[in-house]
Amino acid sequence: MPDTVRIIIVEDDSSFASFLKTILEEEGYAVMVFNDPEVALKNIKDFSPHLVITDLKMPKMDGIKFIERAREVVEAEFIVITAFGTIPSAVEAIKKGALDYITKPLSSLEEFLEKIKKILKKNITVQTLICLPMKYFLQELKMFMKWLKKLQRLTQL
Amino acid sequence: MIVFLLVFFSALMLVVSAFFIYRNAEQATEQSLKMQAIGITITLNSVLQNSDIKELKRQGSTIFSEILIDERWEGVAFISLYSSEGKVVFHSNPALIGQKFQEVIPLFKEKTPYYHYLTLSTGEKVFVTDTKINLDEIQYLLRVALHTYPVQSLVRHAKIHMLFLAFSAVFIILAGFFTIKLLSKIEKMQNRMKELENLSMLSRVLAHEIRNPLGSIKGFAQYLMKKISEPPLKEYLDIIVKESLRLERLTDDLSQYANPQSINLQRVNLMELIHETVLPFSIEHKEIFFELQVEEVSIKTDRDKIIQILNNILQNSVSALSEVEEKRISIKSRKINGRIKIEISDTGIGMDEEILKKAKEPFFTTKPKGTGLGLAIVGRLCEILKINLEIKSKKGQGTTVCLTLLESL
Ligand SMILES: Nc1ncnc2c1ncn2[C@@H]1O[C@H](COP(=O)(O)OP(=O)(O)OP(=O)(O)O)[C@@H](O)[C@H]1O
Ligand SMILES: [Mg+2]
Numbered sequence: 001m002p003d004t005v006r007i008i009i010v011e012d013d014s015s016f017a018s019f020l021k022t023i024l025e026e027e028g029y030a031v032m033v034f035n036d037p038e039v040a041l042k043n044i045k046d047f048s049p050h051l052v053i054t055d056l057k058m059p060k061m062d063g064i065k066f067i068e069r070a071r072e073v074v075e076a077e078f079i080v081i082t083a084f085g086t087i088p089s090a091v092e093a094i095k096k097g098a099l100d101y102i103t104k105p106l107s108s109l110e111e112f113l114e115k116i117k118k119i120l121k122k123n124i125t126v127q128t129l130i131c132l133p134m135k136y137f138l139q140e141l142k143m144f145m146k147w148l149k150k151l152q153r154l155t156q157l
Numbered sequence: 158m159i160v161f162l163l164v165f166f167s168a169l170m171l172v173v174s175a176f177f178i179y180r181n182a183e184q185a186t187e188q189s190l191k192m193q194a195i196g197i198t199i200t201l202n203s204v205l206q207n208s209d210i211k212e213l214k215r216q217g218s219t220i221f222s223e224i225l226i227d228e229r230w231e232g233v234a235f236i237s238l239y240s241s242e243g244k245v246v247f248h249s250n251p252a253l254i255g256q257k258f259q260e261v262i263p264l265f266k267e268k269t270p271y272y273h274y275l276t277l278s279t280g281e282k283v284f285v286t287d288t289k290i291n292l293d294e295i296q297y298l299l300r301v302a303l304h305t306y307p308v309q310s311l312v313r314h315a316k317i318h319m320l321f322l323a324f325s326a327v328f329i330i331l332a333g334f335f336t337i338k339l340l341s342k343i344e345k346m347q348n349r350m351k352e353l354e355n356l357s358m359l360s361r362v363l364a365h366e367i368r369n370p371l372g373s374i375k376g377f378a379q380y381l382m383k384k385i386s387e388p389p390l391k392e393y394l395d396i397i398v399k400e401s402l403r404l405e406r407l408t409d410d411l412s413q414y415a416n417p418q419s420i421n422l423q424r425v426n427l428m429e430l431i432h433e434t435v436l437p438f439s440i441e442h443k444e445i446f447f448e449l450q451v452e453e454v455s456i457k458t459d460r461d462k463i464i465q466i467l468n469n470i471l472q473n474s475v476s477a478l479s480e481v482e483e484k485r486i487s488i489k490s491r492k493i494n495g496r497i498k499i500e501i502s503d504t505g506i507g508m509d510e511e512i513l514k515k516a517k518e519p520f521f522t523t524k525p526k527g528t529g530l531g532l533a534i535v536g537r538l539c540e541i542l543k544i545n546l547e548i549k550s551k552k553g554q555g556t557t558v559c560l561t562l563l564e565s566l
Binding site for chain 2: 013015016018019020022023057083084104105106108109
């Protein structure tokens with residue numbers, strides 16, 4: 001599924017996670033929910049999300065640590081969920097590489113969806129403008145090398 | 158309390174022991190006077206027994222005065238010998254020999270030695286020991302009178318000692334009393350601080366815990382609002398959303414009250430800030446007349462906290478005006494003696510004394526949907542920003558809130 005935007009939600013509060021999943025799927029995103037950050041870390045690579053929305057306060061691992069470890073595995077944008085918009089941990093999360101934060105409860109649905117859209121657009125444009133051509137270029141390069149090797153073998157014979 | 162009782166008890170013990178020391182001293186002095194008197198009496202008696210009394214009488218002897226000088230007895234006032242008719246036979250003061258003392262006669266009936274005190278014509282009180290002796294088969298009364306002042310000074314010492322002890326006991330009781338009062342005050346303050354700490358912890362936890370389920374309740378309700386357009390259902394959803402918002406506001410207030418953020422100092426133009434804060438209120442409540450008299454001053458303080466303080470006060474004023482005819486809120490600010498005074502008054506329903514007393518307490522409210530944290534937060538923030546907060550109010554007339562700020566924190 002190369003064209004659908006993939007989002008992972010890591011949130012131990014399953015009701016809130018299912019709410020986020022509902023409204024995000026309605027917008028056409030592919031959403032996967034993990035209630036356990038450790039399980040999320042194991043599966044994150046297979047899903048290779050564009051965006052990860054993670055709670056800051058979770059029982060097994062806090063959101064900041066989760067972001068640190070997830071960033072080693074995937075290229076994605078991160079958003080943190082905080083209870084209050086002004087708490088210092090959100091600031092710290094942003095320092096650790098989160099792009100933005102959302103509050104729980106959301107102040108408004110529209111605002112939230114708008115925020116997600118903007119973040120993804122940035123991410124996807126980066127991907128489409130730089131990463132994708134690079135990928136193609138690398139693929140071509142590989143093909144070229146293969147072809148070169150073949151040619152070499154042929155000439156050696 | 159136990160400490161107090163202990164202190165009181167030990168002080169009491171001091172007083173009791175002081176009393177006994179005094180009593181002992183008194184008894185000891187009398188005892189020593191008696192011993193001395195008996196010693197002198199025995200000596201005199203043996204002298205008299207060994208001499209010829211008739212011969213001595215005839216000579217008009219000054220034997221007693223001689224003895225007195227000879228023996229160097231200390232503390233002897235006088236010594237004398239009386240006949241059974243009360244006549245002075247010998248006396249250390251020879252001028253008195255031959256005189257008659259009626260009052261001596263009944264003493265012959267007493268059991269001797271007979272101890273008593275006598276007051277001399279000089280006013281001095283002396284210790285007297287009368288002893289009956291027989292000289293040539295005739296009964297006489299031998300009297301030894303001792304000065305009491307050498308021993309009296311001992312008693313005086315004991316008295317001073319006792320007074321000193323009593324005073325220190327009183328002092329200890331008083332000091333203990335005040336110390337205990339002070340301690341209980343400190344304890345009260347500590348309890349209050351603990352209470353506040355507990356309250357703030359509870360508030361913080363509650364605020365978080367409420368926000369979690371609220372996230373999905375409010376979220377889904379908002380989501381359904383978009384999906385459902387059936388009139389009664391939409392109305393119900395609207396109520397869910399509104400009530401969720403109320404809970405959300407409660408959690409905001411709670412966390413604000415429990416742990417206000419750290420101070421963020423800034424130069425602030427007070428006039429602009431007040432205008433900005435009032436603007437949304439004046440737009441929302443066209444029916445209220447807002448009157449602003451604000452001097453242009455710049456202060457250094459935490460902008461967001463000042464806005465929060467003004468907002469909460471204005472919110473109260475607005476709701477106090479909802480049921481009165483004359484709807485007016487006036488805001489004045491002035492610089493007085495290097496301090497800035499902001500006065501926010503309304504012509505609302507006002508408060509009676511009871512309500513005014515409790516208004517600043519957290520969770521005190523008279524409003525069906527109030528959290529009662531508005532003024533509590535104001536109080537807390539004022540404490541942090543060293544603002545003096547004063548609320549004056551009269552039921553049926555209105556309320557004035559006075560904030561006195563330092564120019565720079
Ligand atoms: N300007 C005022 N006029 C009359 N009564 C007032 C005024 N300000 C406060 N009070 C009284 O003091 C009480 C406590 O006020 P406070 O702002 O702390 O809580 P609240 O307004 O009841 O609730 P909240 O602010 O959370 O909505 C109010 O319920 C009201 O009875
Ligand atoms: Mg209020």
